[in-house]
Amino acid sequence: MAADGRHPGTAPVADSDSAVRRPGDASDTPQASADALLAARGLHTYYGSSHILHGVDFTVHKGEALGLMGRNGMGKTTLIRSLMGLVRTASGSVTVRGREMRGAATHAIAKCGIAYVPEGRGIFPNLSVKENLLMAARPGVDGQCEWTFERVMATFPRLAERLTNGGGQLSGGEQQMLTIGRALMTNPDLLILDEATEGLAPLIAREIWRIVREIRLSGIATVIVDKNHAAVSSITDRTMILVKGQVVFDGSSEDFRADPDLVTQHLGV
């Protein structure tokens, strides 16, 4: 705890209109900025007259795994949708590798190597597993083709067993794997997973976490939104907590795990 009773790296929600960065936050340094893959500064988003994001600062660096946490309705999905151009943002900036992208179309942001796997899964139910995967295939931003059909098969043995099944015939967990597999076929630099284990049986959720670990080790940056903070913080480098559309913690996952008060205060039910 800091002398004022707050956690290092936290700010009281009602204090300020903008999210407060930690002194010495890596994203403040020119070195880290050069390394930033996707960044937002002072992001404000509204749904009608409801002010949802209150000046959010956000950075994910190349190859970094970031866990985005917060109770229901705190703005996590809205932040992701704002970054992806799926909702209009009122002000602030969104950059990909330093290039301003706020207001750009979602497909233009995706073309910059950002793959978004939304909550609820988006596969083609009438196409086979193989067709679903092959139609997503494309080289990455630098022409890299590391994620081939064969590699996806090796990573998702369950999908390999169901290649000719229609997407709609898969179980919920298999559909989630197919959605992640499709995202990997685009050879992204960043994979954003929103509630990837929501509603899945524990065994299947564990399989998803194994896959996410493997993706992370392959050098792809990941942003993981999930209620299972223990699982997420065990595989991420950094943790960020949103409360009412403001960042109240942005620090290493090690620091997050060492401070159970953060869970009680900001994530507990």
Ligand SMILES: Nc1ncnc2c1ncn2[C@@H]1O[C@H](COP(=O)(O)OP(=O)(O)OP(=O)(O)O)[C@@H](O)[C@H]1O
């Ligand atoms: N399309 C919408 N129109 C109006 N309000 C919305 C819309 N989508 C979300 N909201 C509201 O915005 C706030 C933030 O929602 P958001 O989905 O971003 O939260 P979240 O942290 O992702 O929560 P959850 O874990 O429940 O998905 C909530 O109060 C929610 O009711």
